Amino acid sequence: MIQKKPLILGLGGTPRRGSSSERALAISLKAAEAEGARTLLFCGAELVLPIYMPGERPSEQASRLLAALRDCCGIIISSPAYHGSISGLLKNALDYAEELRTDARVYLDGTPVGCIACAGGWQAAGQTLSVLRTIAHSLRGWPTPFGAMLNTSVPLFDGDGNCTDPTIRGQLETVGRQVVGFIQARHRSIPNARSSAMEDAK
Template sequence: MLGPRRRRRHPARRRSLVRADSLVTRHRILVTAGSTRRASFNTLLARAVADELARRDREHLLVNLGDHDMPIYHGDHEDEHGVPTTAHELAALLRDSGGLLIASPEYNGSFSPLLKNSIDWVTRIDMGVLRDTLIGLMAASPGRGGGVRGLAMVRTWFENMRLIVAEDDLSIPQVNEHVTGESGSLAFDIEIRAAIAAWVDAYLLEFDEYCTGRPPA
């Protein structure tokens, strides 16, 4: 059985979080998953992360992308019908959040069309909607890879958009061996809960540094 892994970028690639311009004043952290399937392990992961934020009294919002359904992006559709109201709603939630945590399932070695389409639409409203947001990436997968190929592609995608992605990713391989309970009431075992808690703590240290412009004492 493989355990959870935290993946850190090469130290040479680490960028300073001390901002020379304005500081981030939006302390809410938005949590979501790139899947809306009822039994999705990544939806379960997003909920577990939101629970950890609640335990730390951190302002957060758990968002189901299925509540912001949008057609597949098409320029002609936008010309004829405009940007969907649901995209405006999601953009407003993102704009009011200083952090974004995404549980991203791996689909054929990449990330989900749902996540891609949601970001494509909101950036049609405002390309800078995520500019001052610290993004954290995580994945859970029944496979031995733990979704790392998809996470690498999400990171590259966001960094190509000149967005800031947190130092550590969280990867949970063979996740089906780490859940207990029945369908509809699944929960992670103690090993995974500990890994999630540690990853959330690491993200919050980076988030606080990003918001204040000062490294932790």
């Protein structure tokens, strides 16, 4: 059992509040909370940041994002599909992770990353999910085995943000659970790994 609740950071949505990608992300984060995690959501206007420029001092808003990236134990990213890829808004936010290159935990090394892609068709959703996983790998993160794809050409959410499709809701909840499950499994393995190393050293 993890004594301190791990922090799961949610990144996604669009500048428009209540987008499908934001609502999907909220469901995954709620599932992570049910598994014992704390969550922090960065979405919509919170991701409208200056274009990332290496070497320049981050804005106050970007600094808050960087602090969250440093503090989190896991991340869930939810992006709309724009022309077969993630949105420029989200890509720019993730570019700020370059500021973590000299940290003790370089980039997102060893951090579980849940991926959600929302598109007006299955082809764009699949391509976007692949891009998200590639970015996670590039940042040394561990994409969860399951990634959620939403075809938003059909209604999936009601006016309160609830998912009306039980299959899609289950997929989003699986993403949240897998992120927390990875953290818990890694936490359990660390004492075992240390014990084995001590035995080998005798």
